[in-house]
Amino acid sequence: MATHLSLDGITKSYGSRAVLDSLRFDVAPGRLTGFVGGNGAGKTTTMRIILGVLAADAGTVSINGAPATAADRQLFGYMPEERGLYPKMKVLEQVVYLARLHGFSKADATERATALLTELGLGERLDDKIEALSLGNQQRAQIAAALVHDPEVLILDEPFSGLDPLAVDVVAGVLQTRAAQGAAILFSSHQLDVVERLCDDLIIIADGTIRAAGPRADLRAEHSAPRWELQSTSDVGWLRTEPGVTVIDFEAGDAIFDVDHDDTAQRVLRRALADGAVSHFAPQRPTLAQIFKEVIR
Known part of the structure; x- marks a missing residue:
């Protein structure tokens, strides 16, 4: 079943400071949704609320029309802006470990992790430690960690940060493949040229409010x-x-x-x-x- 993510009236404040104000938008299956805004606009807070890491003060995160549950969120993949991999672990070992946390056998996890890392251009670095990789290759490994369990919803915070143009093309191709397979993908990026080339739908946020949202072509025409x-x-x-x-x-x-x-x-x-x-x-x-x-x- 295709998974449709919806936010309705999401509001969040810290004390007297409003961070998000009644956010409403959809992330449709089979589509890449770009999420753009300046620093402090509310992108990361929104993503953390989608994931259940933060609680909203008001509003609902829904999956296929029903409030998202912990079981639903097991089907999510998340890549944080800050890298969260273990630096002393080997690349393949790290991604296999994360796949096994999602219930895959060691053999299946190894097969999936190897194929995905190879697809991302890390096939020759499987036995290298994470800390031995360049920042760009660490980013690729982080993306593999988010994708290895075939999530139905992907939440990616600055997935293209630190990547050279060739690596951007590789990662973009991987994400387009996952969207074509039906995943609902929300990604943030400060690289507006990449967002413009890649996204099907676009959400622009500023000061915690949605300023524009919709299909890319419609917004350009509007x-x-x-x-x-x-x-x-x-x-x-x-x-x-x-x-x-x-x-x-x-x-x-x-x-x-x-x-x-x-x-x-x-x-x-x-x-x-x-x-x-x-x-x-x-x-x-x-x-x-x-x-x-x-x-x-």
């Missing part, structure tokens, strides 16, 4: 200015005097411009096609970084 890009084989200098058009950037046949209405954009396209070949004409979508800056103001 926060798009009426801005267009045009690439033509002919000079489009006529755009500067076109009614309803404000040119933002221009060079020969290439232009970026704002319009007062979608009909104006279509009029521009017809004019450009009449003058020459058009190789590109499309709305300019904002980056995640631009959306983030807009919604946290």
